Amino acid sequence: RQIQEELRSLDPDEQFRLVYMPIVDALGQVTGCEALLRWHSPVLGSVTPDEFVPIAESSGLFTKIDWWVIDKAMSDCAQLKSLFGPQTVLAINISSAELHSRSISDYFSDRLTRHGIQPQSIDIELTETFAVKVSDQLHRNIEELRRQGFRLSIDDFGAGYTSVQQIIDYAADTIKLDRALVSNLAASQSLPVLQAVIALCHAKDMAVVGEGVDTPEKLAMLTAAGCDRFQGYLISKPLSLDDLAIWALTRT
Numbered sequence: 001r002q003i004q005e006e007l008r009s010l011d012p013d014e015q016f017r018l019v020y021m022p023i024v025d026a027l028g029q030v031t032g033c034e035a036l037l038r039w040h041s042p043v044l045g046s047v048t049p050d051e052f053v054p055i056a057e058s059s060g061l062f063t064k065i066d067w068w069v070i071d072k073a074m075s076d077c078a079q080l081k082s083l084f085g086p087q088t089v090l091a092i093n094i095s096s097a098e099l100h101s102r103s104i105s106d107y108f109s110d111r112l113t114r115h116g117i118q119p120q121s122i123d124i125e126l127t128e129t130f131a132v133k134v135s136d137q138l139h140r141n142i143e144e145l146r147r148q149g150f151r152l153s154i155d156d157f158g159a160g161y162t163s164v165q166q167i168i169d170y171a172a173d174t175i176k177l178d179r180a181l182v183s184n185l186a187a188s189q190s191l192p193v194l195q196a197v198i199a200l201c202h203a204k205d206m207a208v209v210g211e212g213v214d215t216p217e218k219l220a221m222l223t224a225a226g227c228d229r230f231q232g233y234l235i236s237k238p239l240s241l242d243d244l245a246i247w248a249l250t251r252t
């Protein structure tokens with residue numbers, strides 16, 4: 001496939017960039033930002049992560065992408081903290097395949113040192129499929145990253161792959177409710193279901209982030225259900241660091 005060929009040969013510094021999506025608490029204060037990867041290929045044009053991440057995973061190119069993202073996001077961390085304060089948490093997505101690789105926890109700690117960041121400033125987002133395939137290496141990596149003090153999130157919860165058992169087994173710090181789940185529950189006004197899901201997470205000492213908050217109704221329902229933090233177009237679209245600085249200045 002052409003995507004695979006382009007990914008293999010590209011220089012990430014030339015074709016990749018990161019955008020950031022702010023995450024706010026119930027008072028509207030920014031608690032952190034999620035780094036999201038954008039690829040503009042001179043040959044293919046813009047390709048979305050939904051298109052190329054699965055291809056990168058199946059062709060062994062995910063480490064090239066993930067390592068670039070980890071390094072780049074961490075190099076932006078100081079600027080995010082200067083915009084939103086020293087407590088700002090930077091969320092980084094990694095491919096589920098990455099958790100089976102032997103060097104990932106060393107790479108995280110190496111970049112942490114390089115950029116002078118505390119591990120509790122970094123939230124590693126594991127996508128829904130991270131434990132579909134279980135290996136000893138996956139367990140070791142998760143244990144090691146936790147031991148080093150990184151935060152862990154389970155992303156896209158409710159999209160259909162994450163089981164309640166996984167949540168209990170891996171006791172992440174944060175659960176991110178999938179955008180489609182939030183949409184469906186809002187459309188069907190299923191407040192009790194949402195309350196039950198959030199109560200389960202809180203019972204396991206996990207904070208809950210609602211994703212895809214793009215209407216006041218969704219925000220109101222998530223707030224009523226006890227959701228801790230919020231992310232979505234109602235708050236802000238993903239922005240470049242420069243645009244994020246403008247957004248931070250122009251909010252009241």
Ligand code: G
Pocket residue numbers: 035036037048049050053066069093094095127
């Ligand atoms: O930002 P966007 O809607 O295009 O992201 C779609 C999906 O692609 C996200 O849910 C996320 O799982 C994945 N994704 C986005 N950015 C990254 C990244 O930097 N690394 C990895 N591995 N996946 C990402």
Ligand code: G
Pocket residue numbers: 036093155156179211212213214231232233234238
């Ligand atoms: O799966 P993950 O949460 O990592 O991916 C986030 C992606 O979802 C982002 O790329 C972003 O473009 C998209 N997204 C985030 N918030 C909203 C929203 O409020 N509405 C819509 N339509 N898309 C969103």
Ligand code: NA
Pocket residue numbers: 093127128155156
């Ligand atoms: Na995701």
Ligand code: MN
Pocket residue numbers: 034093125155
């Ligand atoms: Mn994510």
